[in-house]
Amino acid sequence: MINPHPGLPELQYVKPATLQEASKFLADNAGVAKPYSGGTDSFVRLRDGVLKLDYLVDIKGLEGTKELSFDPQKGLTIGAAVTMNQVASHPDVLKHYPNLAEAAASVASYQLRNRATIVGNICNASPAGDTIGTCMLLDGVLKVHGVDGVREVPLNSFFLAPGRTVLKPGDVVIAVHLPVPPKGLVGTYKKLGRNRIGDLSIVGVAVLGYPTNESASGYRFRIALASVAPVPFESFKAEGVLSGKKITSELIDEAAVATMDSVTPIDDVRGSARYRKQMVKNLTREALTEVWTKLSK
Amino acid sequence: MTLKTITLTVNDMVETVDVPQNMTLLQMIREKLSLTGTKNGCAAGECGACTVLMNGEPVNSCMVLAAECEGANITTVEGLAKAGKLSKLQDTIIQAGGVQCGFCTPGMLISATALLKRNPNPTDTEVRSAIVGNLCRCTGYVRIVDAIKMAAK
Amino acid sequence: MANAKSKEQVINPIGASFTRNDVYEKVTGTAIYTDDFQFGNKLLYARAKRSPYPHALIKRIDTSKAEALPGVKVVVTGKDFPNRIGLYLQDKTIFATDRVRFIGEPVAAVAATSEEVAMKAIELIEVEYEELEAVFDAEFGASDKAPLIHPDLDKYICPNFIFPKAHTNIANHFKIRKGDVASAWEKCAYIVERSFKIPHIQHVPIETHVAVAQMDEKGKVTVWASSQSPFAQRNLIAHALHISQSDLRVIAPMVGGGFGSKAGVTMEAVPVALATKCKGWPIKFILTREEEFYTNFVRQGLTIHVKVGCDKEGNLLALKNMMYWDGGASTEYGTNVTRAGGYSSSGPYDIPNVETDSICVYTNHPIGGAYRGFGMSELHTGLDQAIDELAEKAGIDKVTFLKKNGVSEGDVLVTGMIMHKNGIQECIDNVAKSLKMGEKEKPSSPDRLRGKGIAIMWKAPAMPPNPGSSAWVEMSEDGNVTVGLGGQEIGQGTFTVMAQMAAAALGVPYEKVRIAGPVDTQYSPYEWQTVASRLTWSMGNAVVLAAKDARRQILETVAEAWKESTEDLDIINGVVVSYKSERETSLENIVIYGMPKENNEGWTGGPIVGRGSFMPKYVTNLDAETGQGPRAVVHYTVGCEGLDIEIDKNTGTIYVLKGAASFDVGKAINPALVKAQVEGGFAQGLSSAMFEEIKLVKGVMTNPSFVDYRIATAPDMDFPLDTPFVEVPQDDGPWGARGVGEHPMVPTIAALGNAIYDAIGIRLFNPPYSAEKIYLAMLDKGLVK
Ligand SMILES: Cc1cc2nc3c(=O)[nH]c(=O)nc-3n(C[C@H](O)[C@H](O)[C@H](O)COP(=O)(O)OP(=O)(O)OC[C@H]3O[C@@H](n4cnc5c(N)ncnc54)[C@H](O)[C@@H]3O)c2cc1C
């Protein structure tokens, strides 16, 4: 039985002026202080009582957190305070990373996306995080400020378990950085919720593909899944299927089945394991077909 | 718990308010400023009844700390009518019959006002997507969507 | 002053789509709802300590630590409030006393200076329980193997139309024995036998329950509540607290949605109980969304076994219905849901032989209450889908089958009551035409399957035989009219419709009529409850009587002043006119000051106050063994709905292409409001059909928030909905009107189920018809790979 607070429980709002100050405060108050950006995950958990804190540390004013910029040589930098809507409507994102815009726009509602951030989505490390898979497939790297200074953490080694990451007390993610996308990249995000839009995903499938002469098929495809594994999951098995042979609709079917076979989702209130597996297959096939159609044009 | 003093603009009025640190923007608007038009339907970012404009963009005010609002510019439903004249959308929602119990109406009006500002000529799909975070249990959304389209014309 | 133009009413208020009279406040944010009242810094905040067990004995409660917490003003537990209350069956106490019966049941409450302190105090209350075996299934609960949830059931008070069975969990067993079902089966050429399980669902008003209570030093209590039932609450709470009804005042402002959940008494009693121990302080209790989901009235679950048969020509001959209602921990209201399900158990079909057992069973689930169209959505979900299959079996087109078997005037209903005139045929025609029923149409893509479904419904106001309405009509110097009434504006538009009726009955323009709100039991005239779609009809009758009474007083005043006969006078557009002398006078001033008689003979008239009261007097009780009696209900509203849908073969997602809904409203006093009700009800029905279910696992609701209890959003409702209405007048309704507030959500699950069947050839027996269920059913049947 849950008995959430009517509002937020008692806590102190802390707004550090510098990254150093933030990291120090967070490290000194390990366990009772956490950084937050949009708060859309933190507040809900605080209200529910599953997260108990004395301090909420607002990182939105810190250096680098508001940055949203694209450099043709280096790629895209998304500061920790940049909202989903800012990402989804940014011309450079729409041009170079349309699949990320699509994933960001699939989150919750317009007004929530004015608070919710990509970095928050990543740090929250929910298996259902809609933008995580796409950031992973785009080889995202987090820029983290800790008590010992700044370090970089690639997303593929960031997640430990649902809600758990490699971040330590004192760590503040400044931004997520996505390198310049491979030439000819096409990507998409397919999300299935209970409502037509706006729900958490029962299954989410991020797919991207681009031409390359490193594989026999002439293309590289990457597939990441939401809500079907404890952590955001990339199906290397299915990707392998698509690298060896000429791409045909049969091969896409085979890859979709391989994707399905690579996960063992659970039953929960949002959907059964059986349905989830089926949907992984069908959405992967749909996403791959769409990407392939565009690539082969 | 110490209070925090913030100064912000709400419906074109500058307000200085002492707020508890765990107070949400929603609670501040309703309890400190007595602007009770903005509603609480879930306190969890789901229903949209608490939607207000913050610096011109709609947000769930239950998902914003009042303490963060230093310098912010907030518009609530009470701020939509200017100089005693209803906004076009307020007019069209009356004409279309898009109000029943009225509890979702303030948040709905704010979301739709923001939509029309960023997209003066939205399609049916765009209208519906823009209010996906505003739950209405009474109307089936039929006349609300009509009203938004009428205001767009 | 009066002029010739005034002789024609500018707009006849009846049948006109005026804009709502509460809408300006609602669009500007100035409409006042309960939580909007300002109480100043003396306001205390209440929270409830709730049972974490579905069924347990309370061994010990220790509130001392909570009481010692700074900021806590009062803590109460069940021992101070032992009186049982309940709208129909008095089986509930404000707080659990010796045992808890569902997860979330209040066992204690605190009032403190802030919500935070109140929350802490709740955690400090220690309760020791001894867990008992629990009942989570109604059919099991009805068996003799089940542990007893209310061992004292035999001692509970209830009206003589509720039939609890002592020493069982059966709180009501309603029976219909009409004709001879056993021998009728032999005459049936086709028989369908099906079982459906309809889940518990929640009402989900966007405004959660909220009530503020304050007791003054003399012991008078004022309650401000978001309420559909201020008068019923006055009565029930006064009873529970042993105070007199007139010492309890309920003020009920705008309601942010009710749908039945704010009828009767649920959480309102908690702040009142606290207030009695903390005189002088206003105490606010507002449910969190989560509490709204798992602690309040739910629509109870139903397991229904239907067997229905017809002859070769498709004439329905026999129906057997076994209904087990999962009444939950208290059936104070649910017993009447069961009764309604029973006396309407044939649906709007003419069936000569019917046997029904409608059984309300105590379980350790949340408490079942009234939910929009109570009993009827649940019943029709099973019945209308079984009949859909029967029509198919008989090889008869579904529309033809419905038209052939729909109830018509003079039919002897399941209870023996004779059916009145009704427009079910036109309703069916409207929907059939709108959706081109019977015409197989192509899906929009090879990835989709298309189907159409239709279902009919009926519903009578479900209430005691004698629920009363009353109203007054007053006027001010400017000739404007104020109507006093006790029914609640919960979004349905009743204040607007009442103003229209008063305007028409008096002879004044609609714009001249105000409603005296908020409803306040201290000033407002009595109204039983805002439920059962009864206001347009019942409160409408009271308002019309009051307006006519005022009109009579005005005419008598003028007649005396002018030395004319009232027969020659009329009020048109707010002006009294004489057809004989052609004199005119506006209502201004005379409705307060009266009129001088001619020749200086003094004055006549005085302040005008009209009064009206209405109570149906013709409803009879039904025989306990057969459910037969001359008149079970006041009337039935009938209607029909249909859906044209597509199903995505890749996901099971339903895409509605078009919906149609047609109801016989008797007379649409305000057509736009009727249509708005139908649209909203259809959406709510469809939402329940596609998404909604309280997921209960061993008594725990596992989806108690919007995160996982999904309701329809705007993108889900993205299809045209046709809502032509039918007007076959009700003999005792104002201008022939009858209610339509609840009806639009009644047949929707069945209509969708029938459409799904048409699309994929699979019948689903357990709504909601989620994409997952549809997809997995298609997979099992080999329709998809
Ligand atoms: C109504 C509602 C609907 C939602 N729907 C969706 C949905 O459809 N899809 C989806 O993916 N999510 C959804 N969410 C979850 C949430 O909105 C997203 O995960 C969002 O991206 C979180 O961003 P935030 O900035 O608000 O996070 P916050 O709450 O600010 O932070 C989330 C977590 O990350 C940590 N964190 C935040 N910033 C930093 C930082 N800079 N450095 C280190 N740690 C940090 C916080 O400590 C916290 O643990 C929904 C939430 C709500 C309330």
Ligand code: FES
């Ligand atoms: S109250 Fe903020 S979204 Fe419901």
Ligand code: FES
């Ligand atoms: S009008 Fe009642 S919730 Fe929208």
